[in-house]
Amino acid sequence: MSYTLEGKTGTWEIVVGLEVHAQVISHSKLFSGASASYGGEPNTHVSLVDAGFPGMLPVLNQECVAQAIRTGLGLRARINLESRFDRKNYFYADLPTGYQISQFTHPIVGEGTVEIELGDGTVRHIGITRLHMEQDAGKSMHDQDPTRSFIDLNRAGVALMEIVSEPDIRSPEEAGAYLRKLRQILRYLGTCDGNMEEGSMRADVNVSVRRAGEPFRTRCEIKNVNSIRYVMHAIEVEATRQIEVWEGGGEVDQETRLFDPSRNETRSLRSKEDAHDYRYFPDPDLLPLVVEQAWVDELERALPELPDDKRDRFIKQYGIPRYDASVLVAEQAIADYYEEVARGRDARLAANWVTGDLFGALNRTGRSIQDSPISAQALGGMLDLMADKTINGKIAKEVFEDMLETGDSAADIVERKGLKQVTDTGAIDAAVADVLARNADKVEEYRGGKDRLFGFFVGQVMKAMAGKANPAIVNEALKKVL
Amino acid sequence: MSLTELTIADAAAGLRARKFSAVELVRAHTDAITALNPRLNAYITPTSDAALQAAACADEALAKGEAKPLTGIPLGIKDLFCTSGVRTTAASNILKNFVPPYESTVTANLLRDGAVFVGKTNLDEFAMGSANITSAFGPVENPWKRNGDADTKLVPGGSSGGSAAAVAAGLAMGATGTDTGGSIRQPAAYCGIVGLKPTYGRCSRFGTIAYASSLDQAGPMARSVRDCAIMLQSMAGFDARDSTSVNCDVPDYSAAVGRSLKGLKVGIPAEYRAEGLSAEIEAAWQQGINWLKAAGCEIVDVSLPHTKYGLATYYIVAPAECSSNLARYDGLRFGERVPGATLDAMYEATRRAGFGPEVRRRIMMGTYVLSAGYYDAYYLKAQKVRSLIRRDFTESFQKVDVLLTPTAPTPAFAQGEKTDDPVQMYLNDIFTVPASMAGMPAMSVPVGLGATGLPLGLQLIGRPFDEETLLAAGSALESAAGFTHRPAIRAEGAK
Numbered sequence: 021m022s023y024t025l026e027g028k029t030g031t032w033e034i035v036v037g038l039e040v041h042a043q044v045i046s047h048s049k050l051f052s053g054a055s056a057s058y059g060g061e062p063n064t065h066v067s068l069v070d071a072g073f074p075g076m077l078p079v080l081n082q083e084c085v086a087q088a089i090r091t092g093l094g095l096r097a098r099i100n101l102e103s104r105f106d107r108k109n110y111f112y113a114d115l116p117t118g119y120q121i122s123q124f125t126h127p128i129v130g131e132g133t134v135e136i137e138l139g140d141g142t143v144r145h146i147g148i149t150r151l152h153m154e155q156d157a158g159k160s161m162h163d164q165d166p167t168r169s170f171i172d173l174n175r176a177g178v179a180l181m182e183i184v185s186e187p188d189i190r191s192p193e194e195a196g197a198y199l200r201k202l203r204q205i206l207r208y209l210g211t212c213d214g215n216m217e218e219g220s221m222r223a224d225v226n227v228s229v230r231r232a233g234e235p236f237r238t239r240c241e242i243k244n245v246n247s248i249r250y251v252m253h254a255i256e257v258e259a260t261r262q263i264e265v266w267e268g269g270g271e272v273d274q275e276t277r278l279f280d281p282s283r284n285e286t287r288s289l290r291s292k293e294d295a296h297d298y299r300y301f302p303d304p305d306l307l308p309l310v311v312e313q314a315w316v317d318e319l320e321r322a323l324p325e326l327p328d329d330k331r332d333r334f335i336k337q338y339g340i341p342r343y344d345a346s347v348l349v350a351e352q353a354i355a356d357y358y359e360e361v362a363r364g365r366d367a368r369l370a371a372n373w374v375t376g377d378l379f380g381a382l383n384r385t386g387r388s389i390q391d392s393p394i395s396a397q398a399l400g401g402m403l404d405l406m407a408d409k410t411i412n413g414k415i416a417k418e419v420f421e422d423m424l425e426t427g428d429s430a431a432d433i434v435e436r437k438g439l440k441q442v443t444d445t446g447a448i449d450a451a452v453a454d455v456l457a458r459n460a461d462k463v464e465e466y467r468g469g470k471d472r473l474f475g476f477f478v479g480q481v482m483k484a485m486a487g488k489a490n491p492a493i494v495n496e497a498l499k500k501v502l
Numbered sequence: 503m504s505l506t507e508l509t510i511a512d513a514a515a516g517l518r519a520r521k522f523s524a525v526e527l528v529r530a531h532t533d534a535i536t537a538l539n540p541r542l543n544a545y546i547t548p549t550s551d552a553a554l555q556a557a558a559c560a561d562e563a564l565a566k567g568e569a570k571p572l573t574g575i576p577l578g579i580k581d582l583f584c585t586s587g588v589r590t591t592a593a594s595n596i597l598k599n600f601v602p603p604y605e606s607t608v609t610a611n612l613l614r615d616g617a618v619f620v621g622k623t624n625l626d627e628f629a630m631g632s633a634n635i636t637s638a639f640g641p642v643e644n645p646w647k648r649n650g651d652a653d654t655k656l657v658p659g660g661s662s663g664g665s666a667a668a669v670a671a672g673l674a675m676g677a678t679g680t681d682t683g684g685s686i687r688q689p690a691a692y693c694g695i696v697g698l699k700p701t702y703g704r705c706s707r708f709g710t711i712a713y714a715s716s717l718d719q720a721g722p723m724a725r726s727v728r729d730c731a732i733m734l735q736s737m738a739g740f741d742a743r744d745s746t747s748v749n750c751d752v753p754d755y756s757a758a759v760g761r762s763l764k765g766l767k768v769g770i771p772a773e774y775r776a777e778g779l780s781a782e783i784e785a786a787w788q789q790g791i792n793w794l795k796a797a798g799c800e801i802v803d804v805s806l807p808h809t810k811y812g813l814a815t816y817y818i819v820a821p822a823e824c825s826s827n828l829a830r831y832d833g834l835r836f837g838e839r840v841p842g843a844t845l846d847a848m849y850e851a852t853r854r855a856g857f858g859p860e861v862r863r864r865i866m867m868g869t870y871v872l873s874a875g876y877y878d879a880y881y882l883k884a885q886k887v888r889s890l891i892r893r894d895f896t897e898s899f900q901k902v903d904v905l906l907t908p909t910a911p912t913p914a915f916a917q918g919e920k921t922d923d924p925v926q927m928y929l930n931d932i933f934t935v936p937a938s939m940a941g942m943p944a945m946s947v948p949v950g951l952g953a954t955g956l957p958l959g960l961q962l963i964g965r966p967f968d969e970e971t972l973l974a975a976g977s978a979l980e981s982a983a984g985f986t987h988r989p990a991i992r993a994e995g996a997k
Contacts, residue, residue: 075710077743301826
């Protein structure tokens with residue numbers, strides 16, 4: 021069922037396209053040797069090139085190009101073997117040269133596609149228009165002094181990838197799913213860390229509304245939204261605003277807006293008339309960027325398995341449900357963890373433990389898979405004890421909690437606490453006899469046809485044996501006697 | 503002979519033969535600067551003390567037999583090349599106190615080879631001009647005088663006018679220039695010296711203040727073809743810090759000087775017989791043709807049909823690039839700042855005070871031709887015409903090895919002339935701009951004096967990276983012309 025908004029005069033559909041700015045993971049900046057690492061004292065990662073000193077020239081960092089190509093391949097997009105850098109001219113205090121070097125007319129990556137999956141299991145394909153490389157600007161700080169602004173150029177010149185989607189997104193949920201999927205792909209590829217809080221991934225959101233079957237109406241661009249949740253809110257808020265404008269007999273103006281999460285509204289930043297004229301033209305300091313197909317092929321061969329492929333392989337190889345597979349491939353580290361647990365073991369049981377108890381425990385303790393208190397090896401060891409019937413499922417829960425707390429191995433815990441499952445039929449028979457003797461009235465009722473009392477007897481026997489009895493043997497012994 | 507009259511080649515030999523010391527040689531030039539620069543204004547920043555110290559080091563190297571090609575040779579450096587620890591102004595108020603903490607690749611190469619810098623030479627502001635009258639540090643006077651007219655001050659040409667005047671007057675043995683549309687060749691012609699604009703990409707642009715990046719090229723200016731070859735040998739070469747610098751071997755340029763021209767095909771482009779070409783220059787051109795024929799060249803008529811669009815195209819492309827290149831002079835990180843109530847007000851005040859009228863004119867033209875709605879009609883169209891101009895040359899060079907043309911339509915004119923209408927000024931570059939647009943190497947060689955006693959230059963244009971043929975043909979013109987005339991104002995004469 022498609023997402024719509026109800027206005028006073030009828031039903032509206034929303035149309036969304038996203039421009040995502042993703043900071044490239046690289047040692048140095050796009051056109052200079054200065055460090056591209058995050059943080060650092062202000063103006064400590066700045067070269068003369070970044071600061072736009074007279075006579076300084078940009079030299080393209082090949083590693084950033086490789087990262088853009090890897091990303092393009094991950095988006096199943098066309099790699100343009102010849103691309104070009106343009107200058108986008110505007111004056112601002114944190115833009116030292118007075119222009120941003122970007123790729124305007126000839127981006128390095130062309131059309132691609134991202135597959136998203138919605139909560140109800142619907143799969144949709146969102147088109148990628150293009151990906152291009154550009155420089156980040158510096159940072160203006162207006163809160164350091166009552167009258168002056170301070171400039172930090174550490175980020176000036178850091179490589180960004182701008183990833184532009186087609187206007188294929190039709191709901192806030194789809195926008196969220198797209199961003200999560202994009203971030204997942206970037207992280208798998210190791211081309212962007214996807215940390216929206218640190219600003220290494222940010223989105224410009226283009227929103228319009230229309231009635232079913234209509235062509236596109238005027239869109240507004242919401243600039244620099246820095247969390248997936250805010251993107252989803254901003255779309256809804258902006259779409260609602262536009263519907264009110266259209267239904268009130270007005271016209272939506274093409275403009276740039278800002279989303280204010282505290283007031284849950286968007287505000288006009290500048291209208292189309294005030295829009296900058298960026299005077300794009302090819303940067304004469306840089307030659308056209310020509311890459312060899314052989315290099316692209318080499319990069320492609322070295323790509324890691326991508327999330328969609330991994331998910332499909334998990335379903336096939338491990339026989340686990342699609343939902344579980346999707347959850348397990350959310351992060352490369354989770355997938356790796358799972359595969360180590362599942363290797364040579366009951367893969368479905370492994371999936372249940374990882375997505376169930378382990379995720380629950382990580383959530384509870386606020387930890388990530390990387391610093392999980394239970395290693396994949398340790399969890400595997402516990403599954404081995406279940407497989408060889410040393411412990412049963414109930415005891416396993418107890419062992420797992422102990423592992424979480426102490427970090428001990430399952431075998432040590434079982435040994436220390438004496439939790440080894442009892443399969444000694446003599447001991448079980450004795451316990452059965454004891455329980456039946458003490459509950460002669462219930463035995464009478466059971467034999468009189470009250471079948472459900474069987475479970476009561478099992479429970480009493482297990483209790484008598486401190487949970488350690490092999491449940492199958494208990495069942496068998498009870499059935500024999502009763 | 504006075505030390506300020508020597509060629510670089512002779513001075514280098516004299517130093518090695520210990521006929522004179524580097525200190526003596528350099529002091530002769532710094533003394534000349536002290537004596538004549540107040541009048542000529544060829545230098546914005548003389549660096550005499552540092553030069554004499556460097557000369558003392560040069561003498562030590564000479565004594566140890568460790569002399570390099572330019573050891574002890576006093577050179578002027580156009581004040582567009584950033585020099586570490588030495589003020590670099592681009593002849594602009596906006597950089598009037600700018601001291602770069604880095605060295606341009608071209609000057610670093612010259613220093614590596616032992617050169618001694620005697621000062622930073624004057625130029626048109628940000629290299630924008632053809633008469634060296636737009637400098638914020640005042641105009642440069644051409645050391646040449648019209649016959650019987652000692653009073654009228656003539657322009658040295660531009661933008662490398664300070665370099666040309668300094669070399670002509672004996673205030674340097676050679677100087678660096680930069681050429682965007684003729685800024686080496688036209689002043690060389692006006693001042694009676696040799697100026698070579700190498701192929702685009704031959705010399706690194708790193709550390710040279712940019713005017714129009716796709717055109718700017720550094721080159722030597724000196725009193726002989728051989729001296730230009732010696733200087734270019736040091737200046738040229740691949741530089742990983744300039745993405746447009748070309749990675750190909752630097753040949754032995756001096757070996758090309760004096761090389762036989764037998765069988766060389768010299769093209770004479772019909773389109774350079776343009777309107778406004780003075781009769782004396784046309785005559786000098788014909789004389790040059792005859793000399794090359796006598797040297798064994800075959801003369802071939804060729805056509806460069808898009809020549810007439812060169813100037814118009816240049817005045818779209820160059821301002822477009824400059825409008826963007828000069829955006830960094832905003833008063834924020836370096837250079838002069840004029841405070842303002844807002845950021846935009848500060849920008850406006852800083853740039854209004856910092857840039858002169860010609861620079862502002864070109865920034866405005868460039869901003870206009872790149873604007874939305876005008877880009878296709880101007881910038882894009884100009885780029886298309888530029889490829890046609892390039893194709894003209896490429897096709898000509900399938901038939902001939904080198905082209906011979908005049909360098910400029912007239913000899914040097916007086917200060918104050920051609921200043922009312924910028925277009926009149928732009929027309930000085932009509933013969934030099936096409937080779938710049940095409941990225942071809944070109945050289946101006948003095949071949950004689952005109953009717954008023956002023957030097958006339960002829961231009962040779964070569965195939966990309968074939969500076970050797972320019973040097974060979976240039977030295978043939980030089981020896982045939984036997985150009986030994988010296989300007990009225992010169993170091994020797996002042997003593």
